[in-house]
Amino acid sequence: MSWLILLASGVLEAVWATALGRSDGFTRLTPSIVFGVALVGSMAGLAVAMKDLPIGTAYAVWLASALR
Template sequence: MSWVILILSGVLEAVWATALGKSEGFSKLLPSVIFGVALLASMGGLAVAMRALPIGTAYAVWVGIGAVLTVTYSMATGGEAVSALKVLLLGGIVACVVGLKMVG
């Protein structure tokens, strides 16, 4: 169950990171509220997952999921250029996250 919570928390990291960018320095209400709620839920889930998982592994997986989803969303919505090298490197992060799960 800790891994499920950790993965959901990683997804929420991408949500709060994206909302932070869309809040324009907290000047827009809805993205600012989404940021705050997603941040609290993401950190809370990470804390719960860390009860059963090693801190280093949990944090690396959480950051990896959040980073890959944030960049993928940005590329999908045209906020960031897509390149084969970026996609390959994001695939490498995913492979490392899966690897951490397999050895843990």
């Protein structure tokens, strides 16, 4: 289950990075809200996954899944 949470967190990391760019300095409401929700979800999922997985492995997979 930790692996699925980790992969979902990686996808959310790509979502918040994209939303950050589209928020135009947080002047656009919808991308700013998407950014905040995706950021919290991504970090929370990474934290949950790191309870069962080694930190280095979890971070590498989280980052790699965001780059796809």
